[in-house]
Amino acid sequence: MYKLFFKLSILLFGFTLFSCKENRQTTAEQKQLEAKSVVQAANFTVAESSKKAPENIAHEISFDIVSPFRKDDNENCYVHGATKLFHKTDNSFMLTKKDFAITDVDFSDSNYEGPGYTIYSYQSSANKNMEVIIIEGQADIGTAWYYVVVLDGEDLVDKFYVKEPRANSETTDMKDFINVALKDKDLVLKFKKDKIARYSKPMANMRAEGSYLCLDKKIK
Incomplete structure (x- = not known):
């Protein structure tokens, strides 16, 4: 048991x-x-x-390839690769690309009588088809205005003046003053704050972004 x-x-x-x-x-x-x-x-x-x-998220493309047009006195034009600005008058150009006429660039309405122009091409390594051309109208002292031409290949996208803000062309090269980006359908022009000339008066609709003042331009 x-x-x-x-x-x-x-x-x-x-x-x-x-x-x-x-x-x-x-x-x-x-x-x-x-x-x-x-x-x-x-x-x-x-x-x-x-x-x-x-x-x-709005993706921003930087125009990181910046280079000057060179002056060709033999053809009376400014040249950058396949893009050319032929003098028509003292205040106007014919813009061509790959020998195709694209648009007139006319400053007659500005009554410009300055000593000449500095011209830069802005392109993006992310989108090489786009090109932004900025023409600086030099004044007797400093800079009179900027004129922007936007191209997509051989097509004109937009063209317009930028009258403010300005740097002093005697002391500041345009490439050190203006950066360019594309944010969706907005072309963004970025102006270095510490290089704005004392005589310049930035527009009220500009926004601050770090060390830059930015102008957003809706392109076509």
Whole structure:
């Protein structure tokens, strides 16, 4: 009788121990599954957020290739690669690219009588088809105005004056004063604050961005 009771006790103890072990394993497995589900849900949320984020972000393309036009006295024009500005009068040019006439560039309405022009080409390594040409009308002292021509290949996109702000052309090269970027459909002209001439009066609709004043121009 005693032996039977002893065997039953051992069996009961073993069964209880086995049950506790199984419960612990089951609980641990459940916790692992719950933790895995939380991680998967978090990863899914991050993935979904990353998919939606670009819709709300305006991508900015910098025009990081900046180089001057050279003056060709033999052809009476300014040249940069396939782009040329031929003098028509003292105050006007014919702009061509790859020998195709694109547009007149006329400053007659400004009554400009300055000593000459400095002209730069701004292009982007991210979009080499776009070209922004900035013409600086030099004054007897400093700078009179800037004129911007925007091209997409051989097509004219836009052209317009920028009369403020100005740097002093006698002390500041245009490439050190003006940066250009494209942000969606906005052409962004960035003017270095510390190089603005004292006689210049920046426009009220310009916004500050770090060390620059920015002019956003909606292009066609």
